[in-house]
Amino acid sequence: MSVMQALLIALIAAIARCEGDWLGECKIREPIVTGFLVGLVLGDVKSGLMIGATLQLMWMGAVGIGPTAQLDIGIGGTIGTAVAITTGTGAETAVLFAVPVAVIMQFLNTLLMSSYSGVMLIADRKIDKLDFRGINRCHYFCGLCTFLAYFIPTFLVMFFGNNAIESVVNNMPEWVNTGLGGVAALLPCLGFALLLNIIMEKRLIPYFILGFIPAAYVGFDLTMIAIAAIAIALAWIVFMLRQNEGTTVVAVSAADDEWED
Structure with a gap:
């Protein structure tokens, strides 16, 4: 990897971290976006998009709620x-390195946020004095520290650690590669499960089934399992519609009785 490529990849990582602070929610940090950008830098956009899409599915449901820390995706x-x-490998290697890095950098980010409490004391004094330039300097100082905290380690890993990374990947036993391939296949399912755990309601299950069948069987012949799943989903929808109709009729009847009284 050339110096310029390492610098550009480090820049992508740093911007992805600063996105929510300086650039608003423009979703640069999403793996599908960073995968495209990394592929563009390394001259393999197709692989970058494919690997980024796999990581996107894996982390789709990894959200930080309340005080819980979110992985640094x-x-x-x-x-x-x-x-x-x-x-020259696939998503299994990306998972091998992406998950530990995301966890470690989240810990680093937590330490950074804790260290900024001292800067906030200075900012409070600037506010009392109505020193707006001083407040801006505090803000940009914290942002610059965060940028460098992500830019410098990423550059060092990408440029100086490239040979070590290749050595680790090439010397892994076959059973490790097989296991990582299985993990790479299962983790997108985990991402969907985490997402569904947040948004899924009982009345949405039949629609989920109807959407899943075309996605799973496009280009293939429908099996009896798929046909049975479609039938269950349709029967479920009909049952819910009739149940709602019965509720409406009861409500109207009760109102009529009350009016007659």
Whole structure:
């Protein structure tokens, strides 16, 4: 990997971290976006998009709710995709590097946020003095520290650690590669499960089944399992519609009785 490529990948990782702070919610940190950008830098956009899409499915339901910490998917997806492309491997290698990096960098981000409490004390004093330039300097100082905290380690790993990474990937036993391939196939299912755990309601299950069947069987012949699933979903929808009709009729009848009284 050239110096310029390492610098650009480090820039992608740093921007992905600063996106929510300086750039608003423009979704640069999503693996499908960072995968495309990394693929563009390394000259393999197709692989970057495919690996990024796999990581996107894996992390689709990984959301931070309330005080819970969210995995740092921006740098995890960036480094995971870069390692997979440079080593000529697939999503299993991206998962191998992306998940630990995402966890480690989240811990680093937590330490950074804790250290900024001292800067906030200075900002409070600036507010009392109505020193708006001083407040801006505090803001940009924290942002610059966060940017460098992600830019520098990513560059060092990508440029100086490239040979070590290739050595680790090439010397992994076959059973490890097989296991990682299975994990890469299962983790998107986990991502969907986490997402459905948040948004799924009982009345939406039949529609989920009807959407899943075409996605799973496009280009293939429908099996009896698929036909049975479609029949169950349609029967479920009809049952819910009739149940709602019965509720409406009862409600109207009760109102009529009350009016007659």
